[in-house]
Amino acid sequence: MEGQWPAIGFETLPWESDPDVLPFISKTQRRKMSSTYEAAVPLLIADRDVALPAALTERVSGLLMSLARFDAEQRMRGYDLPAMLLRSESSASSQIESLTSSARNVALAEIAPDAPHNAQLIAGNIAAMKSALSLEGPLEVAGILEIHRTLINRNGVTFGGALRSEQVWVGGSSFSPHGALYVPPRYERVAAYLDDLASFAARDDIPPITKAAIFHAQLETIHPFIDGNGRTGRALLHKILRDEGVLSQVTLPLSAGLLHDVDAYMAAIAAYQQGNPVAIVEQLVDALELAIVVGGLTAAKMDSVIEEWKAMITERKGASIHRLPGVLVEQPVVSIAYLAKRLGITPRASLSLVERACEYGILRPLGNRRRGEFFQSDEIVAVLEEISDIQGIRRIVAGKASL
Structure with a gap:
């Protein structure tokens, strides 16, 4: 042609x-x-x-x-x-x-x-x-x-x-x-x-x-x-x-x-x-x-992460923390103020939610900024790094070829 x-x-x-x-x-x-x-x-x-x-x-x-x-x-x-x-x-x-x-x-x-x-x-x-x-x-x-x-x-x-x-x-x-x-x-x-x-x-x-x-x-x-x-x-x-x-x-x-x-x-x-x-x-x-x-790879990994988090969270049904995983998929780095606004809760409730999420290992404070200001989900960031980086993409291609 x-x-x-x-x-x-x-x-x-x-x-x-x-x-x-x-x-x-x-x-x-x-x-x-x-x-x-x-x-x-x-x-x-x-x-x-x-x-x-x-x-x-x-x-x-x-x-x-x-x-x-x-x-x-x-x-x-x-x-x-x-x-x-x-x-x-x-x-x-x-x-x-x-x-x-x-x-x-x-x-x-x-x-x-x-x-x-x-x-x-x-x-x-x-x-x-x-x-x-x-x-x-x-x-x-x-x-x-x-x-x-x-x-x-x-x-x-x-x-x-x-x-x-x-x-x-x-x-x-x-x-x-x-x-x-x-x-x-x-x-x-x-x-x-x-x-x-x-x-x-x-x-x-x-x-x-x-x-x-x-x-x-x-x-x-x-x-x-x-x-x-x-x-x-x-x-x-x-x-x-x-x-x-x-x-x-x-x-x-x-x-x-x-x-x-x-x-x-x-x-x-x-x-x-x-x-x-x-x-x-x-x-x-x-x-x-x-x-x-x-x-497809991203979906499989995120399904696994979300299911693990759901299994960990023991708070009563309806607690705000159950909505946190869905927010982190969209925005894997958050602040107290961001979560308060996004989830429609008070800053005090947001702080408690973040502290509890850190105990679960869902979030952790960012180490290179003022402690407590920003928090990230390591698991979601890791998935994003793999599917956004040329070396990660090439690994995916190589894995596909080996199937």
């Missing part, structure tokens, strides 16, 4: 180097720079069709059945596994952009404004994922901008939700687009391309996984923002899968599948830009198949 579409084109544009920056550029870098550069002219895709090979179509059919089965299973659980998987998805998506932080610090960042910077950025990704999933109605340009705003502006910057007004590029040096791996279209073209992308998303004759994959690759090709394009695009994958009825209960960690082989993911986007839309569909199918494995 290579060459199913034309490859993207390019246009020659003038380049003016900043004279204030030139003295700081090495002679080698200066020799690579010229008075012009080549920027991409992507295809308009609103009316383009995609033909998948028979073998891939069969894989997609089987995948859709597996996704429906896993999604339905979540209705049977008494705790919010989807919230935990969304947290894993956000961390894995951020790692693709080389943003890393511990699962504990990311959870801490959601309730503590002084958490480490990278953790705050990943917490912004969690907020963007939630924004994408809660977005009502069809996917339009305004919704794309809102998700980007949620992702970026959490950390005090102001360009979130704004289309870029300058040239950007991927790879190469920070001084000019010469030698870059990819130079997206000039900014004046971005708005029209996003309108075209929204029209593509509104079509009802494109299979859902194919639609999600191509939408994502086209957004990456347009690169409408100064920063956060990849994370915004991966959040939108979940919006499309939800809108298309593929997943209604759960958020699968599909970025874990992409993180497992980032080079293949980037190669698939490059192949898409060369006229092979099937490549990115195959990549998304691979990612979703692995995401089901990761999700």
Whole structure:
């Protein structure tokens, strides 16, 4: 199916180097720079069709059945596994952009404004994922901008939700687009391309996984923002899968599948830009198949943890501590104030609950902060670390292969 579409084109544009920056550029870098550069002219895709090979179509059919089965299973659980998987998805998506932080610090960042910077950025990704999933109605340009705003502006910057007004590029040096791996279209073209992308998303004759994959690759090709394009695009994958009825209960960690082989993911986007839309569909199918494995492993581990906790707790039925495990699945680092508000109890009752949870071993005080201020669930954090980290994901893949 290579060459199913034309490859993207390019246009020659003038380049003016900043004279204030030139003295700081090495002679080698200066020799690579010229008075012009080549920027991409992507295809308009609103009316383009995609033909998948028979073998891939069969894989997609089987995948859709597996996704429906896993999604339905979540209705049977008494705790919010989807919230935990969304947290894993956000961390894995951020790692693709080389943003890393511990699962504990990311959870801490959601309730503590002084958490480490990278953790705050990943917490912004969690907020963007939630924004994408809660977005009502069809996917339009305004919704794309809102998700980007949620992702970026959490950390005090102001360009979130704004289309870029300058040239950007991927790879190469920070001084000019010469030698870059990819130079997206000039900014004046971005708005029209996003309108075209929204029209593509509104079509009802494109299979859902194919639609999600191509939408994502086209957004990456347009690169409408100064920063956060990849994370915004991966959040939108979940919006499309939800809108298309593929997943209604759960958020699968599909970025874990992409993180497992980032080079293949980037190669698939490059192949898409060369006229092979099937490549990115195959990549998304691979990612979703692995995401089901990761999700299933997570569910099994969390079922075991929750059952152990239930067996330990001896308080009377109806006591607030029985609601604690469900809260920790969603937010594995908590404070007295957070639990009081979340459970609708007094601070004194919250303190007693936390003390009792520490006696059970469900919680423990964080050792690197003022004692007693924050508490974490070691067992849930450990599960999150495994399903959010590239080495943990590779161990899961290796375990699957050995079955």
